Amino acid sequence: MRSLKERIIAVFFSLNGITAILILLGIFYLLLSGSFLAWRDIGFFDFLFGRTWNPTGFHSASYGILPLVMSTLMVTAGATVIAVPLGVACAAYLAEVASPWEREIVKPVIEMLAGVPSVVIGFFGLVVLNRLIARTFSLSNGLNALNGAVLLALMALPTIISIAEDALTMVPTEYKEASLALGANRWQTLRLVIFPAAASGVSAAIMLGIGRAIGETMTVIMATGNAIAWPRSMFQSVRTMTATIAIELGEVAYNTTHYYALFAVGFVLFAITFLVNLSADLFLQRSSEVTRR
Amino acid sequence: MLKRKTYRKWNSRIAEAICTVFSFIAVLALVIIVYYVFQRGFQVISWSFFTSLPAPVGQTGGGIGNAIVGSLVMVSLGTLCSVPIGMAAAIYLYENPYSRLALVTRFANKVLTGIPTLIIGLYIYILIVLRIGSYSALAGSISLAVVMLPIITLSAEEMLRLVPESWRDASLALGATRRQTIMRVVLPASAGGLTVGVMLAVATAAGQTAPVLLTALSSRFWLASLGQPSASLPVLIYTYAVSPFTDWQNQAWGAALSLIIFIFILNISAQVFIALRQRR
Numbered sequence A: 001m002r003s004l005k006e007r008i009i010a011v012f013f014s015l016n017g018i019t020a021i022l023i024l025l026g027i028f029y030l031l032l033s034g035s036f037l038a039w040r041d042i043g044f045f046d047f048l049f050g051r052t053w054n055p056t057g058f059h060s061a062s063y064g065i066l067p068l069v070m071s072t073l074m075v076t077a078g079a080t081v082i083a084v085p086l087g088v089a090c091a092a093y094l095a096e097v098a099s100p101w102e103r104e105i106v107k108p109v110i111e112m113l114a115g116v117p118s119v120v121i122g123f124f125g126l127v128v129l130n131r132l133i134a135r136t137f138s139l140s141n142g143l144n145a146l147n148g149a150v151l152l153a154l155m156a157l158p159t160i161i162s163i164a165e166d167a168l169t170m171v172p173t174e175y176k177e178a179s180l181a182l183g184a185n186r187w188q189t190l191r192l193v194i195f196p197a198a199a200s201g202v203s204a205a206i207m208l209g210i211g212r213a214i215g216e217t218m219t220v221i222m223a224t225g226n227a228i229a230w231p232r233s234m235f236q237s238v239r240t241m242t243a244t245i246a247i248e249l250g251e252v253a254y255n256t257t258h259y260y261a262l263f264a265v266g267f268v269l270f271a272i273t274f275l276v277n278l279s280a281d282l283f284l285q286r287s288s289e290v291t292r293r
Numbered sequence B: 001m002l003k004r005k006t007y008r009k010w011n012s013r014i015a016e017a018i019c020t021v022f023s024f025i026a027v028l029a030l031v032i033i034v035y036y037v038f039q040r041g042f043q044v045i046s047w048s049f050f051t052s053l054p055a056p057v058g059q060t061g062g063g064i065g066n067a068i069v070g071s072l073v074m075v076s077l078g079t080l081c082s083v084p085i086g087m088a089a090a091i092y093l094y095e096n097p098y099s100r101l102a103l104v105t106r107f108a109n110k111v112l113t114g115i116p117t118l119i120i121g122l123y124i125y126i127l128i129v130l131r132i133g134s135y136s137a138l139a140g141s142i143s144l145a146v147v148m149l150p151i152i153t154l155s156a157e158e159m160l161r162l163v164p165e166s167w168r169d170a171s172l173a174l175g176a177t178r179r180q181t182i183m184r185v186v187l188p189a190s191a192g193g194l195t196v197g198v199m200l201a202v203a204t205a206a207g208q209t210a211p212v213l214l215t216a217l218s219s220r221f222w223l224a225s226l227g228q229p230s231a232s233l234p235v236l237i238y239t240y241a242v243s244p245f246t247d248w249q250n251q252a253w254g255a256a257l258s259l260i261i262f263i264f265i266l267n268i269s270a271q272v273f274i275a276l277r278q279r280r
Helices: A002-041 A042-047 A066-097 A100-113 A117-136 A143-171 A174-179 A184-199 A199-215 A218-223 A241-248 A258-290 B002-042 B047-051 B063-094 B099-114 B116-133 B137-161 B165-171 B177-191 B191-206 B209-217 B233-241 B245-277
Strands: none
Touching: A002 A042, A002 A258, A002 B063, A002 B099, A002 B116, A002 B177, A042 A258, A042 B099, A066 A100, A066 A143, A066 A184, A066 A199, A066 A241, A066 A258, A066 B002, A100 A143, A100 B002, A100 B245, A117 A218, A117 B002, A117 B233, A117 B245, A143 A199, A143 A218, A143 B002, A174 A184, A184 A199, A184 B002, A184 B209, A199 A258, A199 B099, A199 B116, A218 A241, A218 B233, A241 A258, A241 B116, A241 B209, A258 B099, B002 B245, B047 B063, B047 B245, B063 B099, B063 B137, B063 B177, B063 B191, B063 B233, B063 B245, B099 B137, B099 B177, B116 B137, B116 B209, B137 B191, B137 B209, B165 B177, B177 B191, B191 B245, B209 B233, B233 B245
């Protein structure tokens, strides 16, 4: 009797585990099936490599996703360029330079700031950074790729810092002690011993930060101006994939090509973030193998 | 020789100084945002701001009471849905760490934490909003539950694993079943950690904008039923922030301040919890 009950309970628990799998499969299925309908109308290659996204064109609509992808990549690349040096340096500071009390202050502050909602960060970009950029570069307004990149960098920072710092502190102390004992100074030890040993963990941190930046919606909607155009420079207004879905889904007619095209954009976004996070996961696995030795 | 020695000393000093300065910049940038929100928000908030409805369009004044209620309802409902499922899933993962299903489950949860929450909103929009034919607070709650579920599952599994294995062995050796061991020994021992995980998930859900925008939309009235569109703090911040009215933009800062304070309280208590545990 007891074993039957135990087994029933065990099945119950496993069913709860399956929920996440079902949700993920559901998302995958709905996005993919919608995408197929879009690709049937648009043509797969015209969708993927088309250079114009203009679903409401007066003469003919065009659904080329390339400008959206380029916008996302440009904003994300900008964010990465800003966030990686700051984040990795900050992780190195926390792991190697900071005194215990400095760590006690800086770490919780960063973790708390990770909780600032994206819409608030976007609002800051819309009001403050907007003016700052417009004035600094004498533009008519500062809602452009640069604005989005700075904000996304700020949002990616806490992720990068906390995971990179974990990776750096996980490096066995013997490595560091051996290096210092051989006469290397702290910078040489950090650069030539600790960073190489923590390389995969730090890479995972960077990938997770990038993943977060690619999928961010509200910040880029509020800060980048959302003009649909081929992105040419960081000072130009851009519209990312996430912004396109969020803006157009509310106003699109059900069951139209445009409607399904948004699913297809969602699918591409899903695929990109999936690959980025997967690589982060692989890096993390490798890093735990390295430090376990 | 002397020159080489000072060079070696200085290059380390300079590198450390650069790291320190960079960290300072990173922290400062984030602190400036929060400071700015506090400064702008404090000018707006008052008791009636929290308790009254938005003023009719075109008039100034009014409050964000309905958005606060909407957010509280949707986040609570989302928590109620996701906590039992997430905990049970975590227990499953804890008990069968290497079964094939557990590996797939863990992978699915990791993927879910990584995909943009906008996509989760899109999914619930297709699945529920289109089927019911209207945006609703219920759909908003479910999208938040989906956002929270993987966070809760993964953190809960980690917390369960922190319980010393000897405790579990002792309980099993005394003749308790695996279920009794989980329920009476492992879960109580990790209760604090599990709470921290839930608090962080709630903090994440409270700040979600895109999924709520696509599922619950917004409303300028009190929430009367779960089947109706609902206001929420993040969506209100967004719509007010991009609106052309100065009064609305000011109110958006007040709403942003309220939301940040709510999230900070959750985050700080979670960190105090962790700190207290480590001290023990």
